[in-house]
Amino acid sequence: xxxxxxxxxxxxxxxxxxxxxxxxxxxxxxxxxxxxxxxxxxxxxxxxxxxxxxxxxxxxxxxxxxxxxxxxxxxxxxxxxxxxxxxxxxxxxxxxxxxxxxxxxxxxxxxxxxxxxxxxxxxxxxxxxxxxxxxxxxxxxxxxxxxxxxxxxxxxxxxxxxxxxxxxxxxxxxxxxxxxxxxxxxxxxxxxxxxxxxxxxxxxxxxxxxxxxxxxxxxxxxxxxxxxxxxxxxxxxxxxxxxxxxxxxxxxxxxxxxxxxxxxxxxxxxxxxxxxxxxxxxxxxxxxxxxxxxxxxxxxxxxxxxxxxxxxxxxxxxxxxxxxxxxxxxxxxxxxxxxxxxxxxxxxxxxxxxxxxxxxxxxxxxxxxxxxxxxxxxxxxxxxxxxxxxxxxxxxxxxxxxxxxxxxxxxxxxxxxxxxxxxxxxxxxxxxxxxxxxxxxxxxxxxxxxxxxxxxxxxxxxxxxxxxxxxxxxxxxxxxxxxxxxxxxxxxxxxxxxxxxxxxxxxxxxxxxxxxxxxxxxxxxxxxxxxxxxxxxxxxxxxxxxxxxxxxxxxxxxxxxxxxxxxxxxxxxxxxxxxxxxxxxxxxxxxxxxxxxxxxxxxxxxxxxxxxxxxxxxxxxxxxxxxxxxxxxxxxxxxxxxxxxxxxxxxxxxxxxxxxxxxxxxxxxxxxxxxxxxxxxxxxxxxxxxxxxxxxxxxxxxxxxxxxxxxxxxxxxxxxxxxxxxxxxxxxxxxxxxxxxxxxxxxxxxxxxxxxxxxxxxxxxxxxxxxxxxxxxxxxxxxxxxxxxxxxxxxxxxxxxxxxxxxxxxxxxxxxxxxxxxxxxxxxxxxxxxxxxxxxxxxxxxxxxxxxxxxxxxxxxxxxxxxxxxxxxxxxxxxxxxxxxxxxxxxxxxxxxxxxxxxxxxxxxxxxxxxxxxxxxxxxxxxxxxxxxxxxxxxxxxxxxxxxxxxxxx
Numbered sequence: 001x002x003x004x005x006x007x008x009x010x011x012x013x014x015x016x017x018x019x020x021x022x023x024x025x026x027x028x029x030x031x032x033x034x035x036x037x038x039x040x041x042x043x044x045x046x047x048x049x050x051x052x053x054x055x056x057x058x059x060x061x062x063x064x065x066x067x068x069x070x071x072x073x074x075x076x077x078x079x080x081x082x083x084x085x086x087x088x089x090x091x092x093x094x095x096x097x098x099x100x101x102x103x104x105x106x107x108x109x110x111x112x113x114x115x116x117x118x119x120x121x122x123x124x125x126x127x128x129x130x131x132x133x134x135x136x137x138x139x140x141x142x143x144x145x146x147x148x149x150x151x152x153x154x155x156x157x158x159x160x161x162x163x164x165x166x167x168x169x170x171x172x173x174x175x176x177x178x179x180x181x182x183x184x185x186x187x188x189x190x191x192x193x194x195x196x197x198x199x200x201x202x203x204x205x206x207x208x209x210x211x212x213x214x215x216x217x218x219x220x221x222x223x224x225x226x227x228x229x230x231x232x233x234x235x236x237x238x239x240x241x242x243x244x245x246x247x248x249x250x251x252x253x254x255x256x257x258x259x260x261x262x263x264x265x266x267x268x269x270x271x272x273x274x275x276x277x278x279x280x281x282x283x284x285x286x287x288x289x290x291x292x293x294x295x296x297x298x299x300x301x302x303x304x305x306x307x308x309x310x311x312x313x314x315x316x317x318x319x320x321x322x323x324x325x326x327x328x329x330x331x332x333x334x335x336x337x338x339x340x341x342x343x344x345x346x347x348x349x350x351x352x353x354x355x356x357x358x359x360x361x362x363x364x365x366x367x368x369x370x371x372x373x374x375x376x377x378x379x380x381x382x383x384x385x386x387x388x389x390x391x392x393x394x395x396x397x398x399x400x401x402x403x404x405x406x407x408x409x410x411x412x413x414x415x416x417x418x419x420x421x422x423x424x425x426x427x428x429x430x431x432x433x434x435x436x437x438x439x440x441x442x443x444x445x446x447x448x449x450x451x452x453x454x455x456x457x458x459x460x461x462x463x464x465x466x467x468x469x470x471x472x473x474x475x476x477x478x479x480x481x482x483x484x485x486x487x488x489x490x491x492x493x494x495x496x497x498x499x500x501x502x503x504x505x506x507x508x509x510x511x512x513x514x515x516x517x518x519x520x521x522x523x524x525x526x527x528x529x530x531x532x533x534x535x536x537x538x539x540x541x542x543x544x545x546x547x548x549x550x551x552x553x554x555x556x557x558x559x560x561x562x563x564x565x566x567x568x569x570x571x572x573x574x575x576x577x578x579x580x581x582x583x584x585x586x587x588x589x590x591x592x593x594x595x596x597x598x599x600x601x602x603x604x605x606x607x608x609x610x611x612x613x614x615x616x617x618x619x620x621x622x623x624x625x626x627x628x629x630x631x632x633x634x635x636x637x638x639x640x641x642x643x644x645x646x647x648x649x650x651x652x653x654x655x656x657x658x659x660x661x662x663x664x665x666x667x668x669x670x671x672x673x674x675x676x677x678x679x680x681x682x683x684x685x686x687x688x689x690x691x692x693x694x695x696x697x698x699x700x701x702x703x704x705x706x707x708x709x710x711x712x713x714x715x716x717x718x719x720x721x722x723x724x725x726x727x728x729x730x731x732x733x734x735x736x737x738x739x740x741x742x743x744x745x746x747x748x749x750x751x752x753x754x755x756x757x758x759x760x761x762x763x764x765x766x767x768x769x770x771x772x773x774x775x776x777x778x779x780x781x782x783x784x785x786x787x788x789x790x791x792x793x794x795x796x797x798x799x800x801x802x803x804x805x806x807x808x809x810x811x812x813x814x815x816x817x818x819x820x821x822x823x824x825x826x827x828x829x830x831x832x833x834x835x836x837x838x839x840x841x842x843x844x845x846x847x848x849x850x851x852x853x854x855x856x857x858x859x860x861x862x863x864x865x866x867x868x869x870x871x872x873x874x875x876x877x878x879x880x881x882x883x884x885x886x887x888x889x890x891x892x893x894x895x896x897x898x899x900x901x902x903x904x905x906x907x908x909x910x911x912x913x914x915x916x917x918x919x920x921x922x923x924x925x926x927x928x929x930x931x932x933x934x935x936x937x938x939x940x941x942x943x944x945x946x947x948x949x950x951x952x953x954x
Contacts, residue, residue: 022077022105023116024272032124033100039123039130040092049131053088064099076103077274088134090123111137113213150280151257153305156200156702157282160676161307161750183293184322186264187243192322193262193285194227196314199339199693202704204230209261211275212246223250224258231335231694235328257281264294274300282306285315309750310702340698348698349690349735351752356686356712360529363502366434368567370395376543376569384423384574397428399497400489402435407492408478409462412437412500415508417456417464419443419471422574425482426553427562429465437498439505442553450827454517455510458720502526508719509556511657512772520719527660528559530712532567534684539623543569547597550575556657557628561599582929583607583913590619597621601628602635607913609639618642627653630756632677633668640670654680654756658740660713663687664754678755686712691748698734706760707746710739764793766803771832779827780807785815788843791834792853807834808856810842884942887922891915898939902932923948
């Protein structure tokens with residue numbers, strides 16, 4: 001070593017002047033120890049030296065070989081510098097066996113790597129003026145212009161999985177196995193870390209911080225380099241670009257630091273360089289060596305940003321990738337590299353796998369209901385506003401209808417449509433279809449004729465049970481009314497009912513499809529039975545429960561509501577369609593019926609939550625299950641203020657139609673609402689989840705990839721779609737299981753729980769409905785007046801109530817957007833009709849020919865009202881119509897007109913609740929949801945409500 005540091009070619013600003021680093025030197029030479037002690041004592045006593053740094057001498061009463069001595073040394077070199085410090089700390093620890101440890105820690109803007117080593121040498125040389133030496137070294141440390149902000153905690157760090165009370169100061173972790181002690185070219189080590197980071201972040205381009213010290217590279221210094229690590233990149237190109245970046249000078253930037261830093265540094269047996277304090281970069285990987293080859297030496301991490309298990313695994317994955325890169329055959333690409341080796345892949349798959357509780361207690365859904373009809377015949381099974389049926393009555397009535405259906409052609413292997421309003425008849429009809437051995441196909445009577453016609457034709461319905469006049473059935477499909485089934489029952493009394501087995505289809509639910517047409521998912525009896533076997537004990541479902549049948553039968557959440565209740569002996573309360581859209585009425589129904597089990601999408605529950613907060617009488621369900629769309633636990637904070645955890649259990653369940661409603665479950669507690677907000681919990685018993693890369697390989701906890709689901713809930717197939725079935729239901733080459741590729745993005749947590757983070761494709765969920773943007777676009781471009789179209793989601797950042805579809809259309813000459821809206825509404829269900837249509841001369845495209853979403857013009861209506869009440873145009877507060885319009889504008893849109901229709905202007909059920917509450921506060925009294933449906937414009941509603949009792953409030 002030399003007293004004079006070599007000049008730096010990369011400024012410390014590349015990694016931030018405030019980032020600390022340190023060096024530890026084990027001293028055994030008595031002369032050097034005496035010099036270090038003398039110099040340290042003089043510096044500690046000198047006012048001039050104290051202005052340049054802090055100097056400490058301590059004596060340990062333990063031998064230098066003790067593990068405690070090693071922990072003291074590691075803790076000291078990693079202990080953060082105090083904000084008031086001059087930016088330098090030296091500590092000399094002397095042991096009774098004649099050995100000492102000298103630790104020097106400095107901010108990189110005070111001393112660079114060469115300066116650290118020079119100070120270390122100076123402190124161990126006789127009679128040095130430490131103050132003068134530090135001053136000279138600081139002057140020689142090349143400074144960058146500004147420095148970079150510290151790196152934020154990476155999303156893959158899973159620091160929420162740590163227990164703060166046991167977090168120790170980070171320690172340098174040596175490679176676990178001798179096989180890991182292979183040497184690689186420096187550019188290979190850096191490229192491997194870039195690939196690892198790319199897989200963790202699911203991003204083709206990543207940024208790495210790199211520190212190179214002599215003699216490990218040609219261009220010593222600190223820098224941040226971008227790396228293109230996309231799957232199609234040839235490995236030779238990857239390594240070449242990293243080699244070039246390592247030899248290039250550092251570039252100044254105000255960007256935040258990346259989450260990972262690699263240090264390529266020389267190494268001597270007695271000196272240990274700790275390159276970067278974790279306060280600046282969450283994870284640092286250290287490699288020792290020279291320009292020709294480096295060896296993995298360990299890693300450090302910030303325990304507040306990266307869990308120690310994740311840090312250890314990331315370092316191991318980097319070494320595994322480096323070994324593959326070094327041995328890569330010509331022509332291989334980045335996508336050919338495996339992040340995990342075989343044993344680790346098996347361990348990760350086991351983390352997301354659960355054990356099934358046992359065989360189901362019945363063979364079919366209708367067998368389970370019949371059992372309750374025998375065991376508790378007089379217990380209420382289902383009720384609506386006008387009728388209440390016991391289990392005996394439900395089972396007998398369904399059997400009567402089933403015999404008629406069999407005489408009309410229903411039976412095993414057939415599909416029977418059920419298109420009825422939500423009454424007890426709907427439940428009877430579904431059970432009757434199952435008793436015929438057929439599968440039911442639920443159709444929503446609110447859906448447009450075109451959608452009903454497509455489903456009827458695609459499913460090849462043998463029969464349809466409906467009250468709709470003029471149901472668009474295909475030729476040869478029988479259409480029966482419930483009254484006709486009842487009337488014909490005596491004639492069919494002698495008809496035998498066919499048998500069915502657990503593997504036979506129970507229902508077909510149609511979900512949104514990218515081709516522009518919905519696709520049918522065929523689900524067997526055993527799937528639903530397994531779902532109840534997996535959840536009934538944990539959720540304590542039983543005969544004393546009262547459930548709501550709230551959702552459309554064509555939405556798979558209804559499967560959970562209907563059969564979850566009837567297969568556990570509870571009472572099912574059928575909620576009429578209009579009541580589901582009227583939170584105050586639904587709140588009253590839950591109170592009146594004494595509901596104990598409530599199932600809600602978060603969007604629907606938002607309205608219920610608002611009613612609960614302003615109603616003195618509080619419903620007391622013991623269990624609320626959330627599903628159907630992303631759930632943010634922070635939304636239920638006010639609920640816990642009225643309903644303690646001990647009184648009501650909240651459970652968030654993630655699921656997919658193709659995996660039988662639910663896959664995972666997570667309890668939401670009052671004390672952990674802000675922790676792990678994206679977490680959807682562990683898989684149900686008998687289900688499994690894993691997170692995979694684009695080639696179907698398992699990814700470790702923390703890394704983002706596609707969620708694959710296995711186990712007892714997998715549907716049989718897509719109806720009439722063998723190619724799609726083969727694509728989405730795949731045989732896993734790792735486990736041999738049949739798995740479903742969900743298209744959802746997620747990450748596995750260290751305890752096997754799952755985070756849901758988005759969608760791979762353009763599928764979205766709005767108010768619980770799964771929507772393929774491609775399906776909506778397909779309908780629009782199929783309109784003769786539309787030349788081209790794009791559909792996007794806006795308003796999600798403002799909350800579920802403001803999420804809406806916006807259609808950008810290029811129209812043919814003579815076509816109006818109103819015509820396109822009207823025609824699309826005749827094909828799409830109301831929740832898929834865009835809230836706004838924007839006409840453009842041409843859709844903006846990127847250089848690659850893709851839609852340039854950033855270049856789409858702003859929509860006509862803002863998603864939230866501007867400050868000052870949202871009054872985009874002046875209104876007269878004394879005029880009833882003007883006062884009404886002012887309130888509408890404050891809730892919905894600043895440029896709303898007096899004759900604008902609430903629902904075509906972007907309104908929905910959640911915003912309706914807010915509008916009615918705003919009207920009440922402004923003195924309009926109690927305006928019901930029915931009033932809004934009947935008078936859906938500001939002018940019309942003002943005409944029936946009159947003037948407010950109090951002047952509008954700004």
